Amino acid sequence: MNRLVLLAEMVERGAARYTPAGLPVCEFSLKHESQVTEASQPRKVSMEIRAVGIGDIAKLLQRMDIGTRGSFAGFLTNQRNGRGIVFHVTEVEVCSGSDI
Template identity: 70%
Template sequence: MNRMVLSAQLVERGAVRYTPAGLPACDFGLKHESQVTEAGIPRKVSLEMRAVAIGDLAQRLMKLEIGSTGTFAGFLTHQRNGRGTVLHVTEFE
């Protein structure tokens, strides 16, 4: 199963674009920082990743202020240019 849930901060947002099917799409950047336990040892985790939302969710995320935090859920795939990974957001709280 390919499902990811990430508590993150919105740190970057591109302009609205449209898919070939005419749906609105929004590319954005997310930043996550937390502490987890690995092998019984606390570890600080920090990451930034690219994300995209399509359709009604894209329009909703366009209204979100930079710096806002939330829970982003969706699936992972490669970027259009084949370099890196992108989270396709299908749910947001």
Template identity: 60%
Template sequence: MNRLVLSAQLVERGALRYTPAGLPALDLSLKHESEVSENGVPRKVSLEIKALGIGEITVVLSKMALGATGQFGGFLAAMRNGRGMRFHITSVDASPAMAA
């Protein structure tokens, strides 16, 4: 199963664009920082990941303020150029305080 749920901060949002199929799409960057236990030892984790929202989810994502945090759900897929991966967002849990 390819399912990712990530608590993260919205740090960058591109302009709304449309796919060749006519669906709205937003390119995003998300930042995550936490402390996890790995083999019983605490470890600080910090990462920034490229993300993409396509379709109805773009309405929610476009209303989120930069710097807002939320719980993003979706899946990982290879980027078109084959270099790296991107987090495709299919759901977001954001409180009203997170919207602009």
């Protein structure tokens, strides 16, 4: 199964664009910071990931302010150039400041 749920903050967003079929596309970046346990030891985790939303979710993402925090869910796939990965977001739930 390929499913990712990430509590993160939108830190960058590209200009609105459309696919050749006319679907809206929103390309953006998410930043995640947390503390996890690995091998019984606490570990700080900090990462940024490129993300994209297509269709109705793109419209929602375009209206979100930079700095908005939320739960982003979707799947991972290769970037078009084959270098790295991109997070295809299919669901978003905006969180209040204390949720993350």
